[in-house]
Amino acid sequence: GQQVMQIPQYQHVQEGEDFTTYCNSSTTLSNIQWYKQRPGGHPVFLIQLVKSGEVKKQKRLTFQFGEAKKNSSLHITATQTTDVGTYFCAGDAGGTSYGKLTFGQGTILTVHP
Amino acid sequence: ETGVTQTPRHLVMGMTNKKSLKCEQHLGHNAMYWYKQSAKKPLELMFVYNFKEQTENNSVPSRFSPECPNSSHLFLHLHTLQPEDSALYLCASSQEMGTYSNQPQHFGDGTRLSIL
Numbered sequence: 001g002q003q004v005m006q007i008p009q010y011q012h013v014q015e016g017e018d019f020t021t022y023c024n025s026s027t028t029l030s031n032i033q034w035y036k037q038r039p040g041g042h043p044v045f046l047i048q049l050v051k052s053g054e055v056k057k058q059k060r061l062t063f064q065f066g067e068a069k070k071n072s073s074l075h076i077t078a079t080q081t082t083d084v085g086t087y088f089c090a091g092d093a094g095g096t097s098y099g100k101l102t103f104g105q106g107t108i109l110t111v112h113p
Numbered sequence: 114e115t116g117v118t119q120t121p122r123h124l125v126m127g128m129t130n131k132k133s134l135k136c137e138q139h140l141g142h143n144a145m146y147w148y149k150q151s152a153k154k155p156l157e158l159m160f161v162y163n164f165k166e167q168t169e170n171n172s173v174p175s176r177f178s179p180e181c182p183n184s185s186h187l188f189l190h191l192h193t194l195q196p197e198d199s200a201l202y203l204c205a206s207s208q209e210m211g212t213y214s215n216q217p218q219h220f221g222d223g224t225r226l227s228i229l
Contacts, residue, residue, distance in 0.1 A: 004155070033217065042203060043156070045217040088156070092216070100169060100210065101218065103156040 002027050004091045006104030014112050019076040021107035023089035030094020032065060032072045033101065038085040046074075079111045116140045119204050119221035127229050128194055134224045136187040136204030143209040145187040146218065147179060150201040162187060163210040191226075199228045 003026040013019050023032065031050045035043040047056055049065035049072060056063045062075045072089055086108045090101035117138045126132050138145065147159040161169035162181040176198075178190040187204055205218040 009153075042220040042222050043205075043218075045219070048217060090156075100158065100161060102158075105153075105155045 002091065002093055002102045004089060004102045004104040006089055006107055008107055009105060010108050010110070012110045012112065013079050015081060016078050019079050019083070019109055021074050021087050021089075021109075023072045023074075023091075023104050025070045025091045025102075027070070027091075027093065029069050029091045031092045032069075033090045033092065034063060034072075034074055035088045035090060035103075036085050037088065037106070041085075043088060076109075079109070081111050081113055084109060084111050117204060117206055117219050117221035119202075119224050121224055122222065123225045123227075125227045125229060126191070126194065128196075130194075131190070131192045133191065134189040134202055134204075134226075136189075136221055138185055138187075138204075138206040138219070138221075140206055140219060142206035142219070143184050144207045144216075145181060145184070146205040146207075147187065147189055148203040148205065148220075150203055150223070156203070160189075161210065168210060194226075194228045196228050199226055201225050 005024045007022050011019055031048055033048045034046040036046055037043045047063050052069050053067045054065040060077045064073045074087055076083055086106040088106045089104045092101055120135045144163045146161050149157045149159055158171050159173045160179040165181050176193050180188040201223045203223045204221045207216045207218045
């Protein structure tokens with residue numbers, strides 16, 4: 001079955017440093033979604049990438065979808081303490097399974113003030 | 114306010130008990146999902162309902178039994194659970210499955226389940 005690997009599992013940064021998490025799917029995806037889960041909270045949708053090579057920005061967050069639509073990355077510039085949480089990628093194989101997501105393990109981000 | 118409400122927030126039960134988890138969404142969505150979130154593991158999709166029809170059972174043991182009486186409500190009935198079933202159970206909803214690629218999922222706060 002489809003697998004989605006995400007690295008690193010943990011990342012500790014000083015406030016102001018940059019952060020990147022990488023996501024790799026075993027199969028070609030229709031689209032990929034990113035979610036953030038704050039400690040004690042629930043996953044919250046951040047963004048969806050659909051097109052090959054797509055790049056989207058949300059303020060300090062930059063999301064990329066690989067040309068082969070099998071990998072993706074999330075980059076945060078100049079982290080803040082509010083960025084703390086777990087970042088998940090989730091792959092959607094599409095077709096009749098649109099909406100069925102396979103989640104990566106997540107990257108737990110800790111930001112030290 | 115998430116638009117997806119789960120009750121109870123916490124549940125402690127013995128292995129021989131029967132209990133149910135409830136999920137209600139106020140977003141007008143037609144697809145609803147149950148996920149299991151264990152420590153250090155990815156979110157595991159358990160069940161999917163699309164327009165009240167179960168479209169996915171991800172090899173979940175029969176001690177978990179879902180029910181979807183309408184598009185707004187989803188239940189997970191629990192019976193004779195094992196200690197390894199202790200986890201956070203998350204409900205999510207989305208517009209619908211199988212039609213569009215644009216399908217963000219909206220999650221509830223989850224039920225923290227502990228099996229004694």
